[in-house]
Amino acid sequence: MPDNCTSVEYDFEHKILPSIYTMVLIIGLGANGWGMKSILQKQKKVGNNVFLLNIGLANFLFLPTLPFLSAYYFMNSNWIFGDAFCKITRFCFNLNLYGSIGFLTCISVDRYLAIVHPMKAKRRITVRNSVVISVMVWLLVSAQSLPDVLFPKNSTNRTEKCHHTTSTEYVENYLKYSVGWTLTGFVMPFLIFLGCYGHVTLVLWRKNTINKVVKQRSLKLMFILILLFSVCYIPYHIFKNLSLYSRVLFSTNKKYPSWDKTVFCAHQISRGLVCLNSVLNPLVYLHVMDIPAQLQQLLQQFRQTFTRLFVSEYGSVPVEQTVTTTISQQ
Structure with a gap:
């Protein structure tokens, strides 16, 4: 156990x-x-769902690595799958994290254009444009995450480790890289998100011409995205960099700062919270795809089918009366 x-x-x-x-x-x-x-079943609306498909792809890049990470931590941080696969696993985590942030930001911009500049949105947001933007996001996220692979993921005398950052020998350089990564991969998209939805909120409250349902759906989507950023992304980036800074101080002074234990504990919790984005992201599917309405439609179809079955068996007897008669006979 570490000191x-x-x-x-x-x-x-x-x-x-x-x-x-x-x-x-x-x-x-x-x-x-x-x-x-x-999403794939709604082929006619695929232009609006390209970003959602990419969020799903980012999740599926990360989810298959979880059994290996679970085994690693269950075995007291003993990595038995090789250094190359360790780096692949961490790389997939970063692609998932920053890819999700990138595409959620794209969805925010899409909603902003659709509500604040609806005429421009019709001309700009096409299937082709969405695909081009998605490719650019993947290239940017890959370029940001690739340097992480170049840092050693195990200690000099402990090759069975698979650090999610790097070993103590390289922690000072990694902190510099992590701060720049945080600014470009998280802070800038977060500011774009705040700017888009801040303006959207003002427009929704000021304009009475906007449909009430559209207002409610837009505000619900904003709440879901705020939940994702607040629970998954903000704590992780804050405590990750503070934890790295604490390790830098230790490598220099051979002593951890007084606040290290608190930050270390918070960082461990934030690592658990950040992976929840793969569970919370489907909330965006539910909202954008209006799946609750689909479920309601399926329930209505089930009720109609159920009613027809009773009508065909008992004639024109109402369902409530039929059920009551059946119970009384039992």
Whole structure:
């Protein structure tokens, strides 16, 4: 157990964290699979759903790596799958994280144009434009994440490790890279998100011509995205960089700062929260695809089918009366 790690923090990393990974794997595969299937079935509206498909792809790049990460932490941070696969696993995590942030930002801009500049949105947001933007996002995210692979993921004397950042020998350079990565991969998209939805909120409140349903759906989507950023992304980036800074101070002074234990514990929790984005992202599918309305339609079809079956068997007897008669006979 590390010197700066209490038993509670140790238990979180080696018991709770892999349990969270297992839960995310099970729920994430089902929710994202259902969401992507719903998107693909709406082929006529595929131009509006390209960004959603890419979020699903980012999730499916990360979810298959979770069994290996769960095994790693369950075995007291003992990586048995090789250094190359360790780097691939961490690379997939970063593609998922920053790809999701990038495409959620694209959805925010899409909603902004549709509400604030509807005529421009009709001319600009086409299937071709969405595909081009998606390719650019993937290239940018890959370029941002690639340097992470070049840093060693194990310690000099402990080759069985698979650090999610890097070893102590390179932590100072990694901190510089991480701060720049945070600014370009998270802070800038977050500011774009705030700018878009801040303006959207003003327009929705000021204009009485906008349909009430459109207002409600836009505000619900904004709430979902704020939830994603607040729960998954903001704590992770803050405590990741603070934890790296603490390690830099230790490598210089051979002593951890007084606030290290608090930051270390918060960073462990934030690592569990950040992977929940693969579970929370399907909420965006549910909203944009209006799946609750689809479920309501399916329920109505079921009721109609159920009613027809009783009518065909009992003639024109109402369903309520038929059910009452059947119960009384029992």
